[in-house]
Amino acid sequence: MYDSGKIIAGLVIFIGLFTSPFWYDLASGTALQTPDLVLPTKADQKQCVASLEFMRRDHMALLNDWRTQVVRDGITYYKSANGKEFEMRYTKTCLGCHTNTSQFCDQCHNYIGVTLYCLDCHNMPATQIQGPMAAKILNPNSEILNKLQIQN
Amino acid sequence: MIEHAFRGSKRYWSWLLFLGLIILAGFYFYMRQFSYGLGITGMSRNVSWGLYIAQFTFIVGVAASAVMVVLPYYLHDYKAFGKITILGEFLAISSVIMCMLFVFVDLGQPFRVLNIFLYPTFHSLMFWDVVALTGYLVLNVIITRVTLAAERNSIPPPKWIRPIIIISIPWAVSIHTVTAFLFAGLAGRPFWLTAVLAPRFLASAFSAGPALLLLLCLLLRKLTNFDAGEEAIKKLGMIITYAMCVNVFLILMEFFTTFYSHIPEDAAHMQYLYFGLDGKARLVPWMWTSAVLAVVSLAILLVPRARSNHRTLGLACIAVFLSIWIDKGLGLVITGFIPSPFGKVIQYWPTLPETLIALGIWAIGVFFITIFYKMALSIRREIEA
């Protein structure tokens, strides 16, 4: 093999760089934080819109489907397996129970390094938002917010 | 084949380094645009397309113009273009890459660009333009790759490449026609709503593109030992002359219908472009420069003796290129938006970041042209040796 020394050295450098995030974590001593979800404890909603297994794997597809149906097909209600019906609204229905996004959504999404930008556009009533996401909403004590909250 | 791009003189490398620096600067400002939004440009609610789409429009023409060497060579077996056909095709590839980049940087949500293919919309000309450009790029990559490989091995190119080359000829016409349709089908923009827009685009493309190719040939003769051949240069000059005449003729047609009919909505745009409207006249000096350059170029091109002198021919080509760049790469797109649908004159001028991003894309194009031509010429030299 020609230039075997150079090739091996190159490979070592490449592998080193490629795996550098792992070395960085090891060196800095940041322990891996496993997701720790806090499930909502809302009295009138004991069950999610679909089974746990389904939501775990396909919640993003469900959200996307809801979105398409509401925006494009004019279908606004969803009937779950046990016959309960839900308004297909991310903020009102989903976040109505999962009020604390940082204890729920962010747990897994931070774990796998997927940045969520739902709340860059979707707004929640100020009192519902806890944790760092709250900073994304300006003037949480505004008049219109409080008024609309009562209507909700 | 590609290995030739990695071997070069000091001049070659420092030229690439220089281009690389411009590209880096453009990339830096693109990242700033990416995080801030397109508000970093001079575009506005009223003038919602600017330098990017204008450059795109101009460069589609350069890409399409390869047909002016491909057609005589392959369809009419015009041997004099044998040496420069590959240069025309490489110019087309580089130009299409620039076109795609210009559309890309103009998008507000660049990550969603694949939505064009995920939700194909046949009634949108934008969809067809993307299809046409992508197809043209693929065609030319295949053609250059196969013909150059055959040339290197001193064998004739395989038979199956010929139909592909023949398809690329109407395809070249189509890319610029569809680009014209992008504008010419909008009822609310009278400045673009003209059946002569596509012919005008083709005429300006077939003069500005070959002008650039001719300039590149003259440059290569100076910098390298490559000689396009006297006959090829002469013929290119002829093509430029005819196309430029048609181009100027078509522009004058626009003047006639617009100003003789007196329809205010139509006339207002031309008025703004060439004379100024409501005391606002930012593009007026540019357009008259373009007009003067067009006249100068024709004055040279139409005189056979001046046309056969390389120095004056080169000057004429520069004049053609600049004149059409101003007309198409600046005036045409912007003026469609001025005055606004409310009859208000709200002007546009590109900002510094916007200009540097555009310059960066031009540098990417020149970068590709450089390495492609390097490859082609090195292979030629290899054969000769």
Added chain:
Amino acid sequence: MSISRRTLLKLAGITALGVTAEKYATAHAGSTAAKVLSKAVGAGKRLTKSNVQQKVRLAMVVDLRKCVSNQGCTKCIDACNRGHNIPDLGDSKDAIKWIWKEPYESAFVDQENFYMRDEFKNKMVPVFCNNCDNPPCVEVCPTQATFQRPDGIVMMDWHRCIGCRYCMAACPYGSRSFNWRDPRPFIKDINPDYPTRTKGVVEKCTWCDERVDQGLLPLCVEACPEKAMVFGNLNDPNSEVRQLLKDNFSVRRKPGLGTSPEVYYLV
């Protein structure tokens, strides 16, 4: 990522979704708030494409004789801006406008007339998206991010828009705005019931599609103290819009372009 209804059924073991979903849509139309509008508008709920074309074509009538915009009234504009989280970027190049005022000669730029009735000479006209029956913006959009609903509303799908702004070039009315930058810092009071937009997408008035779906009138119509704006079903001969158009002279903006704008101005 999308999930087909079939996969959804399979995965989640939901049995009746496909059949019931549309039934639910119509079922809810009959209930609660929808009734408020259903009589006046004749709609209340979006119907399926097959039957709606004959039934509902929403339209707006603006009675300029009643409109008091020249006395400084901005109630329709304020209600819209607040309800739809429209950033206050003033009249800058980045401005976002859904409904705003233009002088009569700008709004009706092709109706040149030096000898107008006095009160119309400097009349300020509320302008907004015409939700055209033949919308050029929908025709040019390369991703169907803007599309026409069966009831005629020209909708925006902000998740799909790639921000190419071809629709802005195609719109003859200047009704569309682009988010040149993040709008949130410029919204004083965020209405949590309505999303804000992200930078890089186009937006416009959609005649309060979200309210129409609940059987409510558009915010501007509701806010007008002079009742100068009337919203309803053009295909219903008994609707208020039809009655107004029958008894009064109306004009539309640039009807000659063939877009069939569906905002009618009484003059």
